[in-house]
Amino acid sequence: xxxxxxxxxxxxxxxxxxxxxxxxxxxxxxxxxxxxxxxxxxxxxxxxxxxxxxxxxxxxxxxxxxxxxxxxxxxxxxxxxxxxxxxxxxxxxxxxxxxxxxxxxxxxxxxxxxxxxxxxxxxxxxxxxxxxxxxxxxxxxxxxxxxxxxxxxxxxxxxxxxxxxxxxxxxxxxxxxxxxxxxxxxxxxxxxxxxxxxxxxxxxxxxxxxxxxxxxxxxxxxxxxxxxxxxxxxxxxxxxxxxxxxxxxxxxxxxxxxxxxxxxxxxxxxxxxxxxxxxxxxxxxxxxxxxxxxxxxxxxxxxxxxxxxxxxxxxxxxxxxxxxxxxxxxxxxxxxxxxxxxxxxxxxxxxxxxxxxxxxxxxxxxxxxxxxxxxxxxxxxxxxxxxxxxxxxxxxxxxxxxxxxxxxxxxxxxxxxxxxxxxxxxxxxxxxxxxxxxxxxxxxxxxx
Amino acid sequence: xxxxxxxxxxxxxxxxxxxxxxxxxxxxxxxxxxxxxxxxxxxxxxxxxxxxxxxxxxxxxxxxxxxxxxxxxxxxxxxxxxxxxxxxxxxxxxxxxxxxxxxxxxxxxxxxxxxxxxxxxxxxxxxxxxxxxxxxxxxxxxxxxxxxxxxxxxxxxxxxxxxxxxxxxxxxxxxxxxxxxxxxxxxxxxxxxxxxxxxxxxxxxxxxxxxxxxxxxxxxxxxxxxxxxxxxxxxxxxxxxxxxxxxxxxxxxxxxxxxxxxxxxxxxxxxxxxxxxxxxxxxxxxxxxxxxxxxxxxxxxxxxxxxxxxxxxxxxxxxxxxxxxxxxxxxxxxxxxxxxxxxxxxxxxxxxxxxxxxxxxxxxxxxxxxxxxxxxxxxxxxxxxxxxxxxxxxxxxxxxxxxxxxxxxxxxxxxxxxxxxxxxxxxxxxxxxxxxxxxxxxxxxxxx
Numbered sequence: 001x002x003x004x005x006x007x008x009x010x011x012x013x014x015x016x017x018x019x020x021x022x023x024x025x026x027x028x029x030x031x032x033x034x035x036x037x038x039x040x041x042x043x044x045x046x047x048x049x050x051x052x053x054x055x056x057x058x059x060x061x062x063x064x065x066x067x068x069x070x071x072x073x074x075x076x077x078x079x080x081x082x083x084x085x086x087x088x089x090x091x092x093x094x095x096x097x098x099x100x101x102x103x104x105x106x107x108x109x110x111x112x113x114x115x116x117x118x119x120x121x122x123x124x125x126x127x128x129x130x131x132x133x134x135x136x137x138x139x140x141x142x143x144x145x146x147x148x149x150x151x152x153x154x155x156x157x158x159x160x161x162x163x164x165x166x167x168x169x170x171x172x173x174x175x176x177x178x179x180x181x182x183x184x185x186x187x188x189x190x191x192x193x194x195x196x197x198x199x200x201x202x203x204x205x206x207x208x209x210x211x212x213x214x215x216x217x218x219x220x221x222x223x224x225x226x227x228x229x230x231x232x233x234x235x236x237x238x239x240x241x242x243x244x245x246x247x248x249x250x251x252x253x254x255x256x257x258x259x260x261x262x263x264x265x266x267x268x269x270x271x272x273x274x275x276x277x278x279x280x281x282x283x284x285x286x287x288x289x290x291x292x293x294x295x296x297x298x299x300x301x302x303x304x305x306x307x308x309x310x311x312x313x314x315x316x317x318x319x320x321x322x323x324x325x326x327x328x329x330x331x332x333x334x335x336x337x338x339x340x341x342x343x344x345x346x347x348x349x350x351x352x353x354x355x356x357x358x359x360x361x362x363x364x365x366x367x368x369x370x371x372x373x374x375x376x377x378x379x380x381x382x383x384x385x386x387x388x389x390x391x392x393x394x395x396x397x398x399x400x401x402x403x404x405x406x407x408x409x410x411x412x413x414x415x416x417x418x419x420x421x422x423x424x425x426x427x428x429x430x431x432x433x434x435x436x437x438x439x440x441x442x443x444x445x446x447x448x
Numbered sequence: 449x450x451x452x453x454x455x456x457x458x459x460x461x462x463x464x465x466x467x468x469x470x471x472x473x474x475x476x477x478x479x480x481x482x483x484x485x486x487x488x489x490x491x492x493x494x495x496x497x498x499x500x501x502x503x504x505x506x507x508x509x510x511x512x513x514x515x516x517x518x519x520x521x522x523x524x525x526x527x528x529x530x531x532x533x534x535x536x537x538x539x540x541x542x543x544x545x546x547x548x549x550x551x552x553x554x555x556x557x558x559x560x561x562x563x564x565x566x567x568x569x570x571x572x573x574x575x576x577x578x579x580x581x582x583x584x585x586x587x588x589x590x591x592x593x594x595x596x597x598x599x600x601x602x603x604x605x606x607x608x609x610x611x612x613x614x615x616x617x618x619x620x621x622x623x624x625x626x627x628x629x630x631x632x633x634x635x636x637x638x639x640x641x642x643x644x645x646x647x648x649x650x651x652x653x654x655x656x657x658x659x660x661x662x663x664x665x666x667x668x669x670x671x672x673x674x675x676x677x678x679x680x681x682x683x684x685x686x687x688x689x690x691x692x693x694x695x696x697x698x699x700x701x702x703x704x705x706x707x708x709x710x711x712x713x714x715x716x717x718x719x720x721x722x723x724x725x726x727x728x729x730x731x732x733x734x735x736x737x738x739x740x741x742x743x744x745x746x747x748x749x750x751x752x753x754x755x756x757x758x759x760x761x762x763x764x765x766x767x768x769x770x771x772x773x774x775x776x777x778x779x780x781x782x783x784x785x786x787x788x789x790x791x792x793x794x795x796x797x798x799x800x801x802x803x804x805x806x807x808x809x810x811x812x813x814x815x816x817x818x819x820x821x822x823x824x825x826x827x828x829x830x831x832x833x834x835x836x837x838x839x840x841x842x843x844x845x846x847x848x849x850x851x852x853x854x855x856x857x858x859x860x861x862x863x864x865x866x867x868x869x870x871x872x873x874x875x876x877x878x879x880x881x882x883x884x885x886x887x888x889x890x891x892x893x894x895x896x
Binding site for chain 1: 846861
């Protein structure tokens with residue numbers, strides 16, 4: 001009766017636990033989570049902050065239900081602080097009682113996730129300055145948002161923009177500060193411009209090329225944000241930091257687990273680390289990029305869940321392989337859907353891929369159909385191989401479909417020629433005779 | 449200055465004309481269409497009948513605009529009845545004056561489309577019995593629908609079901625008769641059952657396994673439908689026939705153009721027929737099925753438009769190739785989206801492909817998100833090669849996305865293993881952490 005211990009009870013950890021249980025009913029499976037909750041939807045946090053859903057809605061399983069329905073022992077409030085691979089043991093502390101605890105394992109999964117990267121600027125320790133990586137962060141910040149008049153968001157990545165929408169919908173004055181020259185830095189500037197327009201259309205202030213130099217405060221509480229080149233501190237009653245996350249690898253490092261060049265835990269396709277019996281999965285681990293042919297960090301729940309599933313099968317004695325990622329992300333920014341997959345133009349340039357790209361504007365379904373909405377699609381193609389290397393889409397209509405089809409095309413190594421004739425479905429209520437993705441492919445072909 | 453003549457002014461013909469013009473500004477391009485309209489959306493007809501859109505909305509270009517904006521000479525009301533390849537000439541008649549007319553060509557495209565297949569049963573010549581293949585059919589039948597209390601629809605293919613919705617939404621009593629044992633015969637019975645439920649939920653009578661033996665009438669006008677096994681004629685003030693279409697090949701046959709085993713015009717990848725200088729495209733022509741590796745007939749606008757585009761490039765001197773079809777179809781049936789791509793279980797069996805399939809039920813986005821809706825996904829996989837051979841989806845949410853991604857997967861020859869880990873986009877408002885397509889792939893993998 002092998003003992004499986006999993007450190008971390010979210011996307012990767014819980015998926016692994018459930019999958020291992022499915023594969024082998026006899027395993028003893030223990031999940032150790034330092035926060036008060038396991039198995040919740042991190043991606044749903046902005047909708048909890050906006051009041052669209054309750055915190056409980058985001059939680060799929062309580063420890064009690066995991067035990068009774070899945071036979072998984074889940075401990076919350078347990079901070080694991082030591083792994084001894086030679087003795088196949090983990091040690092930690094119960095945060096409620098301070099008691100030292102330990103578990104023996106036959107196979108161990110590290111699914112410790114990320115921690116917020118706090119920028120090295122003055123004022124981040126002021127009150128009412130928050131990062132948003134856990135549900136507990138969100139529960140803590142929500143009443144402060146409610147009591148605030150002006151909220152500043154530092155960083156215009158997808159978490160920053162989702163939070164900007166949520167807080168704006170609470171009726172607050174919101175300003176987003178981004179150090180780079182456009183919002184959504186993982187997208188190209190020409191597409192990001194449309195997203196910035198949507199933010200501004202809904203009354204969100206957008207300050208690009210505005211690295212924040214300091215958070216200023218009074219009586220220990222934040223009162224403003226000082227950005228480079230700005231006229232002076234802009235007032236803010238609260239600040240949300242979307243300044244990146246870093247893989248939480250402290251436990252791994254202490255156990256002699258190898259950290260990769262990306263800063264995340266190095267794993268092979270089986271989610272095995274260099275230490276026998278120790279696996280890693282989720283955002284603390286590297287993910288193989290199918291296009292770059294090397295490990296990257298891609299902080300999304302889908303990759304964490306997929307890695308967790310692979311790890312779970314292997315914890316149960318299987319030999320499953322993680323197939324890698326193409327970097328697909330979609331998000332909602334007010335009425336606009338935003339998505340990207342593969343490499344952006346900048347990312348491709350960094351890989352020395354010579355690209356040609358085209359951007360088109362189209363209705364997302366038959367233009368005469370009442371629910372037709374405008375979207376933009378950009379396609380990035382390798383000039384030499386003619387393969388699709390990236391796609392981006394934004395707009396008021398069905399963006400996610402085009403991004404997902406492009407993700408499938410990129411994964412399959414489809415050329416732009418093949419993509420331009422893909423047999424996609426059409427009926428006026430749901431699509432276009434010439435899908436915008438095909439129109440974008442035609443536009444690229446004219447340039448090749 | 450080469451002369452291009454195109455017979456037929458809809459999806460294939462007009463796409464070809466526009467594309468040829470784009471490729472070569474000097475060509476003389478003439479389109480000859482026997483009906484009163486060119487360049488309209490056949491797929492939009494059900495929405496015109498329901499009153500969602502006007503007939504004019506469906507018409508992209510008038511002959512006057514084609515001339516002034518694209519330099520394309522389009523003649524409506526001209527019935528071409530003779531092609532003389534040896535003299536590179538077509539002859540016809542002006543339907544308004546009865547005058548004989550003729551045009552010389554250097555390259556000719558036959559885009560003559562389809563005509564309705566009228567079943568060999570008594571009563572199809574009664575008044576208020578309609579087939580629906582052209583906009584003119586729809587204009588003619590709409591007032592009759594308005595004046596009718598009960599409408600019978602013979603055939604439950606996608607046109608029949610779209611018309612059933614449209615006429616039902618006009619407040620009529622509607623009954624659909626289908627000879628086979630389920631609606632949407634191009635789908636599997638287990639998926640079609642969900643569609644039948646949706647029809648019945650909206651008050652449409654569904655009679656499957658009910659081949660119609662006769663239409664009955666009085667004073668030359670239809671009064672009822674007599675189906676096999678039924679208790680007697682069921683009353684109907686009007687009847688719509690969705691009993692299939694046949695490629696309109698009369699002109700081609702007269703010109704010595706070879707007809708394929710399917711009954712449609714045989715073409716190569718360049719849309720060339722066996723007769724030098726004569727091309728064919730659209731629903732009168734065969735389409736290469738990528739999975740069966742042989743020509744099929746696939747009566748959808750997207751295939752017609754793609755073939756037309758290829759033909760247009762080649763009419764202008766290019767050497768473009770049509771990449772073939774995987775049989776993707778989507779439609780709307782009341783609140784339900786319905787789609788299929790690749791081979792159905794029956795179609796795969798006919799090709800002697802040994803398949804394994806799985807059907808799953810899922811929310812189309814995060815279950816806690818307010819707009820989440822239930823969908824069903826069925827995946828059909830080649831047991832030997834493990835490749836995806838078909839996918840079907842129905843439901844109240846985002847079905848079209850899953851069908852299009854599956855179409856891309858099938859086109860690329862993706863295995864179910866690869867599909868199960870596809871890096872699809874996720875955010876609670878637009879998708880699921882585990883996309884239903886991936887869940888279906890996992891379900892198939894458990895059976896393999």
